Amino acid sequence: MDGLDDVFGDLFSSVDGVMLFSPSGSYYERFAAVEDIDVIVVGTEDEVGAETFVELPLAFDDVADRIKFGIEGALEQEVIEDGDELACATRVFADEIDTISRVRASADDHSGIYDLFAKSRADPGVIKSVLELAIELGKKGQKGKPVGALFVVGDAGKVMNKSRPLSYNPFEKSHVHVGDPIVNVMLKEFSRLDGAFIISDAGKIVSAYRYLEPSAEGIDIPKGLGARHMAAGAVTRDTNAIAIVLSESDGLVRAFKGGELILEVDPEAY
Amino acid sequence: MEWQTFLEEPAVIAAAVLALGLVAGYLVGRLNNELLTAAGVPDAVEGTPFERTAQSIGTSTVEIVARLSSWFIYGIAVLTAIHIAQLLDTDMFWFRVVDFIPQLFVAVLVLILGFIIADKSELIVSEYLRGVKLPEVSLLPKLVKYSVLYVTFIIALAQIGIHVLALLILLAIYTGGLVVVFVVAFKGFLISSAAGIYLLLEQPYSIGDEIEIGDQSGIVQEVDLFVTKIENDSKEYIVPNRKVFEDGIVRLRE
Numbered sequence: 316m317d318g319l320d321d322v323f324g325d326l327f328s329s330v331d332g333v334m335l336f337s338p339s340g341s342y343y344e345r346f347a348a349v350e351d352i353d354v355i356v357v358g359t360e361d362e363v364g365a366e367t368f369v370e371l372p373l374a375f376d377d378v379a380d381r382i383k384f385g386i387e388g389a390l391e392q393e394v395i396e397d398g399d400e401l402a403c404a405t406r407v408f409a410d411e412i413d414t415i416s417r418v419r420a421s422a423d424d425h426s427g428i429y430d431l432f433a434k435s436r437a438d439p440g441v442i443k444s445v446l447e448l449a450i451e452l453g454k455k456g457q458k459g460k461p462v463g464a465l466f467v468v469g470d471a472g473k474v475m476n477k478s479r480p481l482s483y484n485p486f487e488k489s490h491v492h493v494g495d496p497i498v499n500v501m502l503k504e505f506s507r508l509d510g511a512f513i514i515s516d517a518g519k520i521v522s523a524y525r526y527l528e529p530s531a532e533g534i535d536i537p538k539g540l541g542a543r544h545m546a547a548g549a550v551t552r553d554t555n556a557i558a559i560v561l562s563e564s565d566g567l568v569r570a571f572k573g574g575e576l577i578l579e580v581d582p583e584a585y
Numbered sequence: 586m587e588w589q590t591f592l593e594e595p596a597v598i599a600a601a602v603l604a605l606g607l608v609a610g611y612l613v614g615r616l617n618n619e620l621l622t623a624a625g626v627p628d629a630v631e632g633t634p635f636e637r638t639a640q641s642i643g644t645s646t647v648e649i650v651a652r653l654s655s656w657f658i659y660g661i662a663v664l665t666a667i668h669i670a671q672l673l674d675t676d677m678f679w680f681r682v683v684d685f686i687p688q689l690f691v692a693v694l695v696l697i698l699g700f701i702i703a704d705k706s707e708l709i710v711s712e713y714l715r716g717v718k719l720p721e722v723s724l725l726p727k728l729v730k731y732s733v734l735y736v737t738f739i740i741a742l743a744q745i746g747i748h749v750l751a752l753l754i755l756l757a758i759y760t761g762g763l764v765v766v767f768v769v770a771f772k773g774f775l776i777s778s779a780a781g782i783y784l785l786l787e788q789p790y791s792i793g794d795e796i797e798i799g800d801q802s803g804i805v806q807e808v809d810l811f812v813t814k815i816e817n818d819s820k821e822y823i824v825p826n827r828k829v830f831e832d833g834i835v836r837l838r839e
Contacts, residue, residue, distance in 0.1 A: 472804035472816060475793025488788055515807050516814075521792045 326417050327402040336405035357385035367394045372432045372443045376584045386420050387429035397422040427577045436555045437469030441518035444494040449561045449568045453582030463563030464506045465543050470556040471515035478525040481510045485523055492518040529553040547571045599670035606662015614655030621647045633704030657690045692744040699737025703730045780826035781810040797835035798824050
């Protein structure tokens with residue numbers, strides 16, 4: 316069986332760094348003791364107190380997304396360089412790390428998925444909460460029926476000036492922030508309203524029932540997506556906001572930034 | 586009748602009291618241990634140096650406190666037994682000791698509690714400040730720790746009847762100084778937050794309105810307790826809320 320080491324050894328021989336996705340404490344210690352190797356910890360929380368840490372906004376269920384996000388984040392933080400060979404150790408089936416994947420970091424495959432969180436106007440935490448909210452809404456729907464929703468996050472002042480109310484704003488003079496415990500239920504109920512939710516940089520829900528009126532000229536989003544997605548794409552190009560859309564027809568959650576579709580997740584997968 | 590006289594023998598009563606005290610002490614110790622564990626004390630003290638020291642000598646904070654209550658009761662039982670058996674004829678002395686022991690017990694308890702609170706608050710403060718990467722900041726948790734310890738010592742010393750007036754005066758000066766520094770340092774914040782409460786309650790302007798504060802004008806992006814963020818095409822202003830009151834608000838209508 317010593318041949319197996321040779322064969323699988325190719326996977327991690329002469330790598331420039333090791334990325335550990337949510338390792339346990341003892342697992343990380345063992346790596347930290349190995350000399351001459353950069354260890355980068357990736358996870359939703361830095362549980363092991365690692366020196367170099369890349370934060371995941373979501374515990375991506377899809378391994379490819381998870382690794383892609385980790386690498387883009389590490390490139391952005393300049394802990395790795397373009398062209399580095401990386402051994403990414405992550406979990407697929409078990410509750411601990413069971414898989415190694417050898418990946419070449421490439422700055423060209425920039426999907427902007429890291430920028431969506433780390434380089435938007437709004438707080439990364441706020442974007443994360445809204446995304447979680449959309450995923451939860453997609454999973455459960457409203458009273459069992461699928462619903463659609465459009466959240467515009469960040470740059471709220473400008474978005475408000477580029478939209479008009481469809482009816483009275485239920486959040487007028489309220490101080491509700493995404494992430495408050497009551498919000499999930501509240502937004503679930505309000506999601507039957509037409510129009511967009513507008514959320515400020517700091518996470519305050521500014522308004523519901525907004526009709527967005529950016530110019531949709533030259534917006535290029537995949538064909539087949541409806542008016543809600545078109546409005547989302549357009550508003551993110553005209554302002555510095557990002558938009559998170561839950562599609563009523565196919566149930567997917569999509570995120571837009573700068574007029575482009577950046578992220579697509581299936582709520583059922585979480 | 587023989588039994589009666591036998592039972593009235595002081596030595597027998599003393600022995601009974603002693604046995605009762607031993608049993609009661611043991612039970613109270615166990616009960617305390619259970620109660621403290623159930624109250625989540627082991628989790629709360631975890632990671633404090635006191636707990637670590639206790640662990641290194643093979644015990645734990647909960648055990649020490651429980652043991653202490655046991656020994657307290659043992660002590661009282663022994664003293665009572667000696668008194669009843671009239672082994673010694675130094676009443677006055679024993680009375681003073683009996684008087685003194687509960688206070689000593691409380692003082693030791695206060696000390697243990699104080700050490701744990703001090704360690705714990707040091708941990709919490711340093712955890713809180715971990716995001717601030719400034720070497721001088723590491724002084725602050727220590728300051729908090731020793732402040733708590735100081736107060737603990739004063740309480741413990743007062744408990745066993747030592748005069749602590751001078752120490753108290755020192756404490757008063759120290760806290761007075763802290764309050765003065767706090768008020769001076771956070772004056773702007775206090776005024777701004779008072780204004781912020783009004784702004785949040787009344788909402789004279791809200792996100793999306795175009796306003797002018799002093800010579801800064803733009804669209805409101807955010808209003809929180811301390812500041813209002815307004816933004817125009819080229820600039821983003823972060824205006825302390827007290828300025829809103831000093832300069833007044835101009836709402837721009839197109």
